[in-house]
Amino acid sequence: MRMERKTEILVIGGGSTGTSILYHLAKRGALESMLVERGQQVAPGQTSKSAAIIRTHYSNPTLVTMAVRSYKFFQNFSREVEGHHSGFKQTGLIVGADVNSERGLKENHVMHGQLGIDSRMIDRDEAKRVEPQLDPSAYSAIVYEPDAGYAEPSTTASSFASAAVELGCKVLTNTEVTQIRKLSAGFYIETSSGSINAKKVVLATGVWFNRFARMLNLDTIPIHPVRHAVCMFRRPSEYSGTRPILFDFPRSAAFKPEGEFDLNVSSLETLGGQVDPDSYDSNVSFDEVSTFSSRVAEAFPIMSSKGKLATTFTGLYDNTPDEQPVIDDFSDQGFENLYCLVGLSGHGFKLCPEFGRMMSTMVSGESFKDYDISIFKKKRFREGNLIKSKYQGVATIG
Numbered sequence: 001m002r003m004e005r006k007t008e009i010l011v012i013g014g015g016s017t018g019t020s021i022l023y024h025l026a027k028r029g030a031l032e033s034m035l036v037e038r039g040q041q042v043a044p045g046q047t048s049k050s051a052a053i054i055r056t057h058y059s060n061p062t063l064v065t066m067a068v069r070s071y072k073f074f075q076n077f078s079r080e081v082e083g084h085h086s087g088f089k090q091t092g093l094i095v096g097a098d099v100n101s102e103r104g105l106k107e108n109h110v111m112h113g114q115l116g117i118d119s120r121m122i123d124r125d126e127a128k129r130v131e132p133q134l135d136p137s138a139y140s141a142i143v144y145e146p147d148a149g150y151a152e153p154s155t156t157a158s159s160f161a162s163a164a165v166e167l168g169c170k171v172l173t174n175t176e177v178t179q180i181r182k183l184s185a186g187f188y189i190e191t192s193s194g195s196i197n198a199k200k201v202v203l204a205t206g207v208w209f210n211r212f213a214r215m216l217n218l219d220t221i222p223i224h225p226v227r228h229a230v231c232m233f234r235r236p237s238e239y240s241g242t243r244p245i246l247f248d249f250p251r252s253a254a255f256k257p258e259g260e261f262d263l264n265v266s267s268l269e270t271l272g273g274q275v276d277p278d279s280y281d282s283n284v285s286f287d288e289v290s291t292f293s294s295r296v297a298e299a300f301p302i303m304s305s306k307g308k309l310a311t312t313f314t315g316l317y318d319n320t321p322d323e324q325p326v327i328d329d330f331s332d333q334g335f336e337n338l339y340c341l342v343g344l345s346g347h348g349f350k351l352c353p354e355f356g357r358m359m360s361t362m363v364s365g366e367s368f369k370d371y372d373i374s375i376f377k378k379k380r381f382r383e384g385n386l387i388k389s390k391y392q393g394v395a396t397i398g
């Protein structure tokens with residue numbers, strides 16, 4: 001049945017970003033807030049594909065602060081979001097660097113220590129003690145972050161959404177936004193299940209953002225959807241159970257042991273060009289599988305004889321030129337009360353608690369004062385003021 005609805009605040013997109021924003025709005029008492037998601041349930045987009053690794057290793061102190069605060073939120077999730085869970089599991093993270101990345105790793109390690117993070121520079125013997133199946137011979141510098149881990153991304157998003165509904169907000173799934181227009185006051189939104197009048201709109205639409213920019217005749221933001229391949233391997237009993245995650249710079253690979261026997265393997269780099277988010281090649285090629293297989297076998301020799309390929313899949317990163325998020329409004333283009341939190345560039349899950357806190361503050365008409373987040377404004381692309389990483393080509397972990 002088509003309906004005409006009204007709301008104060010409309011969040012479009014029900015991934016980890018949008019659901020966290022809605023939850024934080026609800027916590028602030030902004031109960032006239034609503035979220036629309038075109039999928040049958042929340043998190044059908046990139047959130048559901050996420051490795052959901054939660055760590056604090058970044059090059060930029062603002063991102064470190066965001067990651068630390070978000071990490072603490074995940075650690076206490078069921079207290080923060082009463083009675084709900086994120087599936088957070090602490091595993092530890094080993095970061096192995098070679099001559100090209102060693103300097104950045106050491107500088108970050110010093111900065112992380114100053115910001116209160118438990119970051120330990122370890123040698124190869126110590127790395128072998130932390131993960132006996134690892135061959136650390138390719139690394140000239142190694143950092144161990146024992147607090148890191150991973151969460152369950154879809155559970156996290158549905159926890160935020162359910163908690164927001166329990167507090168009094170609305171979540172409409174199966175509701176695709178097909179048109180959005182600016183009114184003299186507020187916005188008119190046409191959806192697959194009726195229209196909505198909203199005073200304020202937040203776009204948390206990830207790789208689909210620029211469709212909304214075009215509907216509204218806004219300047220597009222340089223967000224490039226790029227394909228990201230993942231191979232899941234089965235680990236043998238010798239390498240089973242909770243094990244540390246590994247970021248391997250020489251092989252440009254991320255290895256995330258999952259559950260009892262799985263190993264999620266992907267690249268640290270962004271490979272390939274821009275794709276259409278609704279029609280891209282979602283197959284993982286033979287070449288990709290064989291590259292990932294060799295990387296696994298080199299880093300964890302037991303996998304060469306006893307590991308097995310289980311499955312493959314692809315997701316998308318909403319990459320910006322510096323691979324960092326855009327957190328902004330559109331008042332510069334004459335659009336008051338329109339906001340976006342997009343361009344998360346393949347590392348936005350871990351930051352979703354802080355994203356929710358920041359955006360709910362901004363939408364409530366206050367400025368976010370806890371720390372300076374102006375570096376995330378979209379004007380940085382125009383002004384050539386990009387956020388810098390200490391690592392070449394892998395800004396998503398930098």
Ligand SMILES: Cc1cc2nc3c(=O)[nH]c(=O)nc-3n(C[C@H](O)[C@H](O)[C@H](O)COP(=O)(O)OP(=O)(O)OC[C@H]3O[C@@H](n4cnc5c(N)ncnc54)[C@H](O)[C@@H]3O)c2cc1C
Pocket residue numbers: 012013014015016017018036037038039042043044045046047048049050051052053054175176177178204205206207208228230314315316317341342344345346347348349350351
């Ligand atoms: C393979 C992979 C691994 C990753 N690993 C990590 C990791 O280890 N750690 C980490 O921190 N991050 C990781 N990320 C990144 C992280 O998962 C994302 O940055 C984050 O989940 C994005 O959330 P989002 O809510 O912004 O986007 P999405 O989850 O994509 O949500 C956007 C939503 O908008 C909805 N939408 C779009 N158009 C419309 C419309 N017209 N009407 C209604 N709804 C609409 C979509 O259906 C979608 O649900 C990974 C990403 C991928 C793909």
